[in-house]
Amino acid sequence: MTITATDILNAKILIVDDQEPNVTLLEQLLLESGYTRVTTTMDPQAVCDLNAENHYDLVLLDLQMPRMDGFEVMAALKADDPADYLPVLVLTAQPGHKLQALQSGAKDFISKPFDLVEVKTRIHNMLEVRLLYKQLESSNDTLEDTVQKRTAELLRINLQCTEEIEERKKAEASLQGTYTEIKQLKDKLQAENVYLQQEVARQFNFDEIIGNSQLLSQVFHQVEQVAPMNATVLLLGETGTGKGLVARAIHSRNARKKSPLITVDCTTLPATLIESELFGRERGAFTGSDSKQIGRFELADGGTLFLDEIGEMPLEMQAKLLRVIQDGEFERLGSPHTIKVDVRIIAATNRNLIDEVRNGKFREDLYYRLNVFPITLPPLRQRKEDIPLLVNHFVAKFNKKIGKQINIVSNAAQNTLQQHHWPGNVRELESAIERAVILSAGTSLQILDRFDSFDKRVSSNDRFDGVNRRVPREEPSVKTLVELEHEHIINVLQQTNWRIEGQQGAAVILGLNPSTLRARMRKYGIVRH
Ligand SMILES: Nc1ncnc2c1ncn2[C@@H]1O[C@H](COP(=O)(O)OP(=O)(O)OP(=O)(O)O)[C@@H](O)[C@H]1O
Incomplete structure (x- = not known):
């Protein structure tokens, strides 16, 4: 200023x-x-x-x-x-x-x-x-x-x-x-x-079989074709793919449905008892047999006999079986009388029977007798589009059984289930969902299982290509399926502290029947040290 x-x-x-x-x-x-x-x-x-x-x-x-x-x-x-x-x-x-x-x-x-x-x-x-x-x-x-x-x-x-x-x-x-x-x-x-x-x-089920994949639809089509006839059917496919369900579906679509469907699980029968179980025995037929027994072939007369895990059948029994299938005739143990029956045969195996024939473990003539109409059940990993339907089916089933109200299966849960390889197929999925329903709190399904990478290796060793042919292994350096199975069974048994049965048992984890697991253990010579 x-x-x-x-x-x-x-x-x-x-x-x-x-x-x-x-x-x-x-x-x-x-x-x-x-x-x-x-x-x-x-x-x-x-x-x-x-x-x-x-x-x-x-x-x-x-x-x-x-x-x-x-x-x-x-x-x-x-x-x-x-x-x-x-x-x-x-x-x-x-x-x-x-x-x-x-x-x-x-x-x-x-x-x-x-x-x-x-x-x-x-x-x-x-x-x-x-x-x-x-x-x-x-x-x-x-x-x-x-x-x-x-x-x-x-x-x-x-x-x-x-x-x-x-x-x-x-x-x-x-x-x-x-x-x-x-x-x-x-x-x-x-x-x-x-x-x-x-x-x-509900729309896509085929009797109790859930799924709408292309591969499963082909199976349904084959079942429709063969069921009304009396032709022998050979069901092939990995464990847990639904061979038992398909056998029932075939029986229920045949005029024989009024007569029984009798099942023989070849893995659970001790070799010494198979013969009397199948053909029956007269009183005193062998030491200790103090009563007469009607065999399964007789029980199935007019109906269907389902020979599950036929690949496990001892060689000497295979010859006798061939005769019944060819002629419809047999004798009870300890009886000179020939019995004639009208039985439709459905056999199932998760083994590669051609390999078994090559290795001298399965009779070639029986194989051809059985292989009239083969149906191969695709493994679950090849039809993952069926997983959501199966999951919802099993959630509803176990909700009812356990008294839960799970009505949400999140995308994350579906993704986890989709990514797994399911070596135990639908049986393994069913067990996983039962576990999840038991463990889930609230209304949303929680998948707590941690599926490891073991099963990924199995897919490169698929045993069936859908037409009952052996699929050549792509990577000769990888372990064989048998080696993997052997190893995996031991691992799981160690995890469960050698417990086989029950919710925490190895059979549930492996998606196998306890009897099937025992048979495999016998086969691989797996014993607890
Ligand atoms: N498509 C399906 N829909 C619903 N349930 C299924 C289906 N496939 C299999 N399951 C269920 O999975 C379980 C195993 O099925 P099943 O016993 O028929 O298999 P499998 O092929 O005969 O097995 P294995 O060779 O071990 O005897 C059963 O509880 C069955 O009800």
């Missing part, structure tokens, strides 16, 4: 005195000193109007005037504009008036008779202060204005922010609502999905 000499010389000055010589002297002095805007009056009553019109920077005011003295003029100026700082320089010859004048608002005084140097100096100083004050006031106004504008701007921004925050909160609340709604819809959809899948399963 600076005040220049020009600013001072351009300041507005009013000289008020009823004595003309004084007025002239002062005016003359100021004009000679370079002041450009000097006004004079000898009428004190005109001062307020003149000031209102011209806004003076300095008033040189005589105190002793008729009609209105200097004190009254100062009072009137103050009354007009109490906030305005209008410097008044009083001109007085009375020393006693000086103090009174300062108390009445005068800023300074000049004694009469005038000392012209003093007059000039005082006027100059007062104007400098006056102009500085005005500059300060104007800067204050600008500053205040800026502060006001900035405050208004900040208030506006603040308001805008508050509105935006409110809007964001509303949007978040609405998003949260939408998310909850989507979640509810998703749960509902999943529940409906389970229900619909069950409906679909």
Whole structure:
């Protein structure tokens, strides 16, 4: 802030005195000193109007005037504009008036008779202060204005922010609502999905066999073709693929369905008892046989005999079996009488019978007798599209059995199940779902099993190619299926501390019947050390 000499010389000055010589002297002095805007009056009553019109920077005011003295003029100026700082320089010859004048608002005084140097100096100083004050006031106004504008701007921004925050909160609340709604819809959809899948399963099931894959449909078609006839059927496929179910489906689609379907599980029968089990025996036929026994062939007369795991049948029995299949004739143990029966044969095996024939473990002639109409059950890993239907079927089955209400199978759970290789096929899947239903809390199925990578290697050793041919192994360096099976059984048995049966037993984990597992253990010579 600076005040220049020009600013001072351009300041507005009013000289008020009823004595003309004084007025002239002062005016003359100021004009000679370079002041450009000097006004004079000898009428004190005109001062307020003149000031209102011209806004003076300095008033040189005589105190002793008729009609209105200097004190009254100062009072009137103050009354007009109490906030305005209008410097008044009083001109007085009375020393006693000086103090009174300062108390009445005068800023300074000049004694009469005038000392012209003093007059000039005082006027100059007062104007400098006056102009500085005005500059300060104007800067204050600008500053205040800026502060006001900035405050208004900040208030506006603040308001805008508050509105935006409110809007964001509303949007978040609405998003949260939408998310909850989507979640509810998703749960509902999943529940409906389970229900619909069950409906679909009902449409696609074939008796008790669930699945709508291309591969399984081919099996259904073959069953439809062969079931009404009496031809022998050979069911091939890995363990747990549903050979037992297919045998029942064939029987139930034949006129023989009114007669029984008798099953012989060749793995569970000790070699010494197979013959009497199949053909019966007379009392005393051998030591300890003190009662007559009707064999399964006789029991199945007019119906169907299902020879499960035929590959396990001892060689000497295979010859006798061939005769019954060819001629429908046999004798009970210890009886010379030939019995004739009308039995339809369905045989099943998870072994490669051609290999068994090659290795001299299965009679070739029996193989050809049985292999009239082979049906190969595809492993589950080759028809993964059946997994969702099967999962829902088993969830519903075990919900009912265990008394749970699981109705959601999440995509994550489905994915886990889809990724597994299922060496134990549907039986393994069934056990996994039973375990999951038991362990799941709430209404969503939780898959807690950790399926390891062991089974991945099995797929490269698939034994059946769908038409009962041996599939050449692609990687000669990998272990054989037999080696893997042997190794895996030992691993699982060690895990279960050699427990075979029950929920925690090795048979459930391997997806095998306990009797089948025992047969395999015998076959591989696996014993607990
Ligand atoms: N497609 C299917 N739909 C429903 N359940 C099935 C299906 N396939 C198999 N299962 C179930 O899986 C289990 C094993 O089936 P099954 O005993 O028929 O297999 P398998 O091929 O005869 O096995 P193994 O050779 O070990 O005797 C059974 O509980 C059966 O009900």
